[in-house]
Amino acid sequence: MTTTFKLVKSLGAAALATAAICAAVPASAQEARIAAVNSERILRDSQPAKAAQVKLEQEFSKRDRELQDMAQKIKGxxxxxxxxxxxxxxxxxxxxxxxxxxxxxxxxxxxxxxREDLNQRRNEELAQVLERANRVIRQLAEQRKYDLIVQEAVYVNPRIDITDDVMKVLNAGGK
Incomplete structure (x- = not known):
């Protein structure tokens, strides 16, 4: 039941977005400007994401070593x-x-x-990276006058993928 509800909800959201674009662009006006961003790639490859990973490794390395030592003691x-x-x-x-x-x-x-503490901290750090990325995406949308930027899609034509542009701004320390 919930899977069906999610599917209907996502299809409804897609239909609503399509209707909004169609309504906003009269037949005589120019085409809607659409772009796409691969959030997964940003959370994996951007400098802020890598810095967050290093920060987590430093924060949790002592506890990880203690657990490894404890496991060796138990085995012995x-x-x-x-x-x-x-x-x-x-x-x-x-x-x-x-x-x-x-x-x-x-x-x-x-x-x-x-594991619980690590997952919670990872989620906090990635949420900060995603928040920064979203600010950059909005900034690019305003500068380049995009009508719609999609973050999750089944397929994205490389022509409209602006992930590299977002990562350049993020890696440069853009806010």
Missing amino acids: MADKLDKDTAVLADSDRQRRQREVADLDREFQRKQREF
């Missing part, structure tokens, strides 16, 4: 337990199994928190 404890199982008393074996299981649960919790 589990390997030692496997090796010593035959010579351990039942109580010692159960105690060490419990220690490994407790440490593994703590590791899983810390890893989950790490």
